[in-house]
Amino acid sequence: xxxxxxxxxLGVLDDADLQAFERHLDSCERCQSELKELQDVPDLxxxxxxxxxxxxDDDPPISMSR
Amino acid sequence: xxxxxxxxxxxxxxxxxxxxxxGGPLLRHVRKTTGNDLQWAEDVVQETMVRAWRHxxxxxxxxxxxxxxxxxxxxxxxxxxxxxxxxxPREVEPPEADTVPVPDGCDRALSAIVVADALxxxxxxxxxxxxxxxxxxxxxxxxxxILGIPPGTVKxxxxxxxxxLRGLLRDKGVAG
Numbered sequence: 001x002x003x004x005x006x007x008x009x010l011g012v013l014d015d016a017d018l019q020a021f022e023r024h025l026d027s028c029e030r031c032q033s034e035l036k037e038l039q040d041v042p043d044l045x046x047x048x049x050x051x052x053x054x055x056x057d058d059d060p061p062i063s064m065s066r
Numbered sequence: 067x068x069x070x071x072x073x074x075x076x077x078x079x080x081x082x083x084x085x086x087x088x089g090g091p092l093l094r095h096v097r098k099t100t101g102n103d104l105q106w107a108e109d110v111v112q113e114t115m116v117r118a119w120r121h122x123x124x125x126x127x128x129x130x131x132x133x134x135x136x137x138x139x140x141x142x143x144x145x146x147x148x149x150x151x152x153x154x155p156r157e158v159e160p161p162e163a164d165t166v167p168v169p170d171g172c173d174r175a176l177s178a179i180v181v182a183d184a185l186x187x188x189x190x191x192x193x194x195x196x197x198x199x200x201x202x203x204x205x206x207x208x209x210x211x212i213l214g215i216p217p218g219t220v221k222x223x224x225x226x227x228x229x230x231l232r233g234l235l236r237d238k239g240v241a242g
Contacts, residue, residue, distance in 0.1 A: 005225065039138075040241045044181050045196070045201065048178045
């Protein structure tokens with residue numbers, strides 16, 4: 001198990017780790033399989049993260065007043 | 067023909083072929099994350115195609131894996147772009163798991179409620195690393211500094227947190 005795959009899928013690895021992880025990915029079937037499996041999660045988090053009608057250029061997070 | 071020009075010609079052809087294969091679906095996917103900024107989305111797709119061409123050995127993977135890789139590359143490019151755009155100091159309230167967006171009748175708002183609910187069900191350790199990284203466009207080392215824990219711990223908690231979140235979202239029928 002290589003936990004960096006989650007950070008890679010989410011796009012939050014630091015630059016140096018990103019390069020190294022992609023090289024690792026080339027030869028690790030387990031991480032390749034998890035890369036596919038975890039793909040839905042950031043997309044679903046985007047529904048929470050991004051305001052649907054964002055019109056400002058700085059893309060503020062969704063307003064969450066009850 | 068001059069070898070250099072021949073090479074460029076070949077590169078252009080291969081990038082064109084990548085566009086034909088992946089460009090449309092990738093653009094539709096990326097647009098959802100650029101706030102419908104089409105120009106930005108097109109730039110992201112172009113940069114993704116160039117990177118795909120540079121690592122064309124990965125295009126030999128099976129199609130599902132190639133697609134997952136391209137989505138991941140594009141996602142990172144969008145995040146880097148958003149970080150650059152918001153480089154000026156500002157403090158906005160980030161999404162918190164214990165608040166719920168106002169439903170506006172669209173699928174995305176409904177999905178956001180389900181995701182917020184699932185996040186709330188996670189342990190605090192798992193929830194906070196997801197909030198401090200992806201939801202705030204922060205890298206592992208930035209989140210590690212804020213949380214006062216080693217980067218390796220952030221990576222590990224993020225892995226288990228994301229797996230747990232995916233399990234919950236699958237149970238709710240929103241993840242594949």
